Amino acid sequence: MTLPSLYSVFLLPALLMVAGCGVNEAPEQTSDFAVLAQSAEGYTSARPGYALEFPRDHGPHPDYRIEWWYLTANLQDSNSRHYGAQWTLFRVAVQPPGAHQPGNAWQSSQVYMAHFAITSPEGHVAFQRYARGGEHGGISRSGARNQPFAAWIDDWVLSSTGSDWLPMAVRAQQGNYSISLELASDKPLILQGDAGFSQKHPAGGGSFYYSQPFLTASGELELDGQRIPVSGLAWLDREWSSQFLQGEQVGWDWFSLHLESGEKLMLFQLRQRPGDFQTGTFRHGVLISPQGGKTLLKPEHIIFQVLEQTPVAGRNLPMRWRIELPQIERILEIGALHSDQWMNVDFPYWEGAVTVNGSGPQNSGRGYMELTGYAAD
Amino acid sequence: MMLIRTLLKHYRRHPVQGLFLLVGIVVANVLLAGTLVINAQARASYGQGEQFLSAAPAGQLRHREPRRSIDTDDYVRLRLAGFDMLAPLQRQTVRAANGELLELLGIDVFTMPRPGGMLPDGRGDQNRDPGFLEFAYPPYQLWVASGRLNQLDLKEGDRIVLSSGELLPPLAAIRGQQLGHRMLTDIGALQALSGNPATLSAILVFPASAERLAELSANLPEHLEFIRSDDAPDPQELTRSFHLNLAAMGLMAFVVGVFLIYNALAFSYTDRRELIRKLRLAGVTRRELALALVSELVLFLAAGTVLGYWLGAQLAAWLLPGVGRTLAQLYDVYIAYPDSLVPSAILLPLLMTGVAAALCMLIPLRESLNTPMLERWQTRWQHQVISQRERVMSVAGLMLLGTSAILAYYTSDLWLALTGMAALLLGAVLLLPTVLRMLFNLFAKCIPAHRVRLSWLLADSRWLLGPASLALMAMTLALVANSGLNTMINSFRLATDQWLDQRLAADLYLRGGTEMTDIGALLAREAPGLRVAERYHRRITRQGSSERIVPVEIVSLQDGDRFTNSVELMGADENARIEFENGEGIYISERAWRIDGWQPGESVRLCQTHGQLPVLGVYRDYGNPSSQWMVSRELFRSCWPGEAAAGFAVYGPDGTDWNQIKAVISNHFNLPEGRIIDQHALKQAGLAVFDRTFKVTRSLNALTLLVAGIGIFCAISAIHHHRVGQQALLAALGITRRERGALLLLQWSVLGLLCMLLVWPFGGLLAGYLANVVTPVAFGWSFPLDWNFHQNAVLAALAIGSMTLAVVLPTLRLLRISPAAMLREQTTI
Structure with missing residues (x-):
């Protein structure tokens, strides 16, 4: 028995259940599905009608099973070479609130997991860490707080640089790789879905979800010991829930796009069955104007078409897409910066920088794509 | 092939002889293989280093x-x-x-x-x-x-x-x-x-x-x-002595096994002399016969070694947790208990048994093959042959004892010490037949001429020394080892017990210090009669005598007679205590003296503040695998003024209610169980550790006794095969079955008792050797011997008992046979 199996058994299903990341339909993984079917009993459920409030909701919500702080950045250096950076902190409650009274800090029911990844023209690296919540002598290896905002595992930190939420900074280092970016915006954050409640299933399940898609990023990346000054655009997603995906939902395709027009576009589809992009999927999309105004897209007006599949890590992944949005008269062609942006973590998924091509600034730009739940061949 | 089959037919007629040869080979292998496997397992564990969830920390x-x-x-x-x-x-x-x-x-x-710094490829x-x-x-x-x-x-x-x-x-x-x-x-x-x-x-x-x-x-x-991890003490180095001792026990059992092999071969070849003579007459050459007999032995060796090795591996699996516990308690070293044992070389036991068996077969083989073709073989146990052989053995025995004495005096090397111990054991055993013969001769002179039956018994016993001497030697070897080890362990335990009594000068011991600095004030308030001594402790490294950098523990000793008297010095001059209290010198532990080589009178560097300080005396420090220097409290404080106390010792007048004091202290400082322990509990814990530590040794010791029992049983059974004629003769003379039985039992009991005469002194010598040569060289601890005669009486009873049992079964068979049948059987040989 080696250590990775701990994570694949114990922690991953809990994350999978909500995030849908890396769900794998390989037959040997049926045990995951058993866990997926667990109910959110004992935890607080995400339901419409809850009024999000800040800075309170920047911090953790330990009564919900899962939560994340998810930052992606499309960056370029002085030679206009393109880079991508991802920093994510997941929080998982492994026991419902009140199920077990911790006798010491190690017995905290809150577990944190973080990923950070850098994509460069040459390749992609990804790292992960785990920690339990719980304070030892007033300090904790991992956690989040709302005021002044911070979310961290060890020295992987996303935090406000002053007393306000923005500007903030993200830093993480592993060996000869690091990211260090300042993030700022004077635009408002966006409550996704219905005033912050984002439906994820026709039957009504979902999560609380808000974003700050207007961040500008500047700082440096360290790649194999080489420091590269970069700047660009970043997108922060915040989401928490107790039961996110339903049992039959196996994965998703997610896009967060910075259009050259200054608009932001967020699209996702939750897939019912592997490889089936047309039926049974739950689609959602929103166009955000440069001023922060939202246009919700009708699901039937979001048309995904896979143009090209590429073998990645033993799977066929859709690396080029054509997306038609007749409601707002857009046709976008989306392609990965390169296909090797596989997050080779305990429960792997594809998360990487993409380019958006189309006619005019409203149909072109850059962004991030996330593909989860594709089975290995 | 035909020839081998003809020769092997002998074992069909005498299956017991074949069985005993096999038992000898198995016995030689079991403990040898067992200890080899244990040692190999431990070494594999050390090689892997300490692991946590399959990861080895740097x-x-x-x-x-x-x-x-x-x-x-x-x-x-x-x-x-x-x-x-x-x-x-x-x-x-x-x-x-x-x-x-x-x-x-x-x-x-x-x-x-x-796994890896970066994440691995794949899923x-x-x-x-x-x-x-x-x-x-x-x-x-x-x-x-x-x-x-x-x-x-x-x-x-x-x-x-x-x-x-x-x-x-x-x-x-x-x-x-x-x-x-x-x-x-x-x-x-x-x-x-x-x-x-x-x-x-x-x-x-x-x-x-x-x-x-x-x-x-x-x-x-x-x-x-x-x-x-590289700087941490190398567990292999630390536990070398332990593993050598284990190997030595395995070797001793091997030697016992080799005696049995020789015994079985000698009987088997002697019995087949007639057959061999007939084969020679039929035209088979000596060379062909020798080849056939060697092939036969190879068959036995292969079967016996494989079986012995397998049993040894089972034994190792059974003993390994005990060994693990011993290593943990003795050295703070942890070995893995594997799910399956590491395959250890079977080649070594096979080779050793092979060489030993080849040597064993040499003399009987030559004797059998050289028998003149036209002579019968009865001359085998002739007086001259026997006495010549006994003379050679006595000389060899005396030489071995001399070697052992010389090694005891001069060696500081564990291998040589163990060699000396082996020489002592073998020397004692080789002297056995001569000593027994001398005793019988002495008895013969004391017996009046009219006690015919007794005289016959003595004469017969003297004759018996020829064929039975090897079996008796094997048994004596095992008994000497057993007695020696028992005396050693019991003496060591008693020494530890007394040492703990003396060293535990205070009544309560408290571990950890910083939060308890005001314990003096607390006790002055709550129990004014009590006193507190601070205990300091520090680890340093110094260059020992062999250029090696070794870790040294520095401990402080509180002033005052109560504490200074708790340290008994091994040969120090009378001013030592005064100089020690004045901080003009240090004491060193016996290990520091014996293993790491600092000598009394020599000057050592303690710390920056003080120059060279003389070693004033050596004290015993049982159970500590590292060297220790003891300094006065003041000297410690002046060397390391910033060091916080590692603990406290509380002492006071007799009649103090220590449970109450314990409660007061642990309540005041909120101390968990284990941080405060009284003298009695500490001593009990120490002795419990001691007992668990020696559990494996005791188990192996019991096993050697078992091996001796098997040996004597095999040997006596084999001898009785050859006694049929003699029994027939006695029966023909009108001696009843019951009388014959009594005579046989008496004869063997006397032999057993006489062997014990050798076991007692040599067991004591062996214990002394272990206590004064092997243990000091291996661990740096020496201790006085405790002569416990009661335990030797128990051993004697056990030996005679097992011997009687071994005699009774073959004897019953012998007694059941009618005289006529006996005589017939005699003539068919």
Whole structure:
């Protein structure tokens, strides 16, 4: 028995259940599905009608099973070479609130997991860490707080640089790789879905979800010991829930796009069955104007078409897409910066920088794509 | 082939002889293979280094003050500073309700290292072991090696009850985690046990780049130090003596086995002389005969060695947890209890047995083949042949004893010490036939001429010394070893007991110091009659005599007669105590003197503040695997003024209610159980550790006795095969069955008792050799011998008993046969 199996058994299903990341339909993984079917009993459920409030909701919500702080950045250096950076902190409650009274800090029911990844023209690296919540002598290896905002595992930190939420900074280092970016915006954050409640299933399940898609990023990346000054655009997603995906939902395709027009576009589809992009999927999309105004897209007006599949890590992944949005008269062609942006973590998924091509600034730009739940061949 | 078949037919007629040859080979192999496998297993474990969840740390962060634990926030701060190669570790020894000490390790599975610094390709490990699911959350799991589980006589799912009444998490037998003696659980579960501090015993440092490790060292808080695994004492070096001793026991059993092999071969060849003569007459050459007999032996060797090796491996698996416990308690070294034993070379036992058997067969083979073709073989046990052989053996025996004496005086090398011990054993045994013959001769002179039956018995016994001497020698060898080891262990235990009595000068001992600095004030208020002594402790390294840098513990000794008298010096001048109290010199432990080579009178460098200080005396320090220097409290304080007390010792007048004082102190400082211990409990704990430590030795010792029993049984059975004619003769003379039985039993009992005459003095000599030569060289501890005659009487009774049993069974068969049948059988040989 080696250590990775701990994570694949114990922690991953809990994350999978909500995030849908890396769900794998390989037959040997049926045990995951058993866990997926667990109910959110004992935890607080995400339901419409809850009024999000800040800075309170920047911090953790330990009564919900899962939560994340998810930052992606499309960056370029002085030679206009393109880079991508991802920093994510997941929080998982492994026991419902009140199920077990911790006798010491190690017995905290809150577990944190973080990923950070850098994509460069040459390749992609990804790292992960785990920690339990719980304070030892007033300090904790991992956690989040709302005021002044911070979310961290060890020295992987996303935090406000002053007393306000923005500007903030993200830093993480592993060996000869690091990211260090300042993030700022004077635009408002966006409550996704219905005033912050984002439906994820026709039957009504979902999560609380808000974003700050207007961040500008500047700082440096360290790649194999080489420091590269970069700047660009970043997108922060915040989401928490107790039961996110339903049992039959196996994965998703997610896009967060910075259009050259200054608009932001967020699209996702939750897939019912592997490889089936047309039926049974739950689609959602929103166009955000440069001023922060939202246009919700009708699901039937979001048309995904896979143009090209590429073998990645033993799977066929859709690396080029054509997306038609007749409601707002857009046709976008989306392609990965390169296909090797596989997050080779305990429960792997594809998360990487993409380019958006189309006619005019409203149909072109850059962004991030996330593909989860594709089975290995 | 035909020839071999003809020769082997002999064993069909005398299956017991074939069986005894096989038993000899098996006996020679079992303990030899067993100890070899154990040693190989331990070495494999040392080679792998300490592992936690299959990952070997590059080192550990420890508190600079020995035995001090580390605050968890120190660890968290280092992690927050980015040192992600760190993982927390808590070690805790708890006492089960049945008194068993359990060593637990608490880890945080979330922090244990992932394979490689970067993430591996592919999907990673797909093992789905449900064990992990329960590891980190209630009710938790207590991971245990299955060997340890058997040792504790528990099964999976059981929960161990502690002396505090609390339950440990359910036991889970885990394969492939190199757990060994220790058990693994979640650190949160471990800290939830009442009285366990919320601190860490160490911070594990997993491999990282050299620069990163240097950065870590540079960023450590003042009170932490990074001890690299490479710098830690090499367990192989530390435990060398133990493994050598184990190997020596295996070798001794091997020698006993070789005696048996010789015995069996001698009988088998002697019995076949007639057959061999006939074959020679039929035209078979000596060469062909020799080849056939060698092939026959090779067959036996192959079967016996494989069987012996297999049994040895089973024995090793059975003993390994005991060895693990001994190593843990003796050296703080932990070996894995593997799920399957490492394949250790079978070649060595095979080769050794092969060579020994070849030597064993040499003389009987030559004698058989050289028998003149036209002569019958009865001359075999002729007086001249026997006495010549006995003379050679006596001379060899005396030479071996001389060698042993010389080695005892001059050696400081463990191999030579063990060689000396082997020489002593063999020398004693080789003298046995001569000594016995001399005794019989002496008896013969004392017996009046009219006691015909007695005279016959004596004469017959003298004759018996020829064929039976080897069996008696094998038995004597095992008995001498057994008696010697028993005396040694009992003496050592008594010495430890007395030493503990003397050394535990205070009544209460408190571990850990910083939070208890005002204990003096507390006791002055609560119990004014009591006094407190601070105890200081520090680890340093110094260059020993052999150029090696060795770790040395420095301990302080409180002033005052009560404490200074608690240290008994081995040969020091009368001013030593005064000079010691004045801080003008130091005492060193016996190990520091014997193993690391500092000599009384020599000057050593203690610390920067003081120049060279003389070694004033040597004191005994049983059970401590490292060297120790003792200094007066004042001297310690002037050397290391910043060092906090490692503990306190409280003492006072007789009649003090120590339980009440204990309660007052632990309530005041909120001390968990284990931080405060009274003299009595400390001594009990010490002796319990001693007993567990010697459990394996005692087991092996009992096994050698068993081997001796088997040997004597085989030998007597074989001899009785040849006594048929003699019994027939007695029967023909009108001696009744009952009388014949009594005579036989009397004869063997006398032989047994006479052997004991040799066993007593040589057992004592062996014990002395172990106590004064082997143990001091191996461990650096010596102790006075305790002559416990009661124990030797028990051994004598046991020997005669097992001998009687070994005689009774073959004798019954002998007595059942009618005289006529006996005579017929006699003529058919």
